Amino acid sequence: MRRALDIDPKNAYALASMAGYQYGQGRYFEARAFAERRLAAAPADATVLQLAVRIEERLGDRVAASRYQQRLRAEFPQAALSSTGEGSQ
Secondary structure, eight states: OHHHHHHOTTOHHHHHHHHHHHHHTTOHHHHHHHHHHHHHHSOOOHHHHHHHHHHHHHHTOHHHHHHHHHHHHHHOHHHHHHHHTGGGO
16 A cells, blocks of 8 residues: 555555554554545545544544544434444334
């Protein structure tokens, strides 16, 4: 993924992949940086907004997590319901 980003620093797929990888490794600040770059590079999708919520929660930034959660609800209502478990009953 780093090579892809060397070639195209705005590669949305590579940025999202790196955000997810860094999150999985417990590197939440690095994950945040990649997630922010991903959101700046291309229109948001539900997956990247869900990841951004989880990253901010791990970092303890409730304001940022809430902001991403609000975007998720507004832009992808079905994904927001399934990610919170609200729609599963």
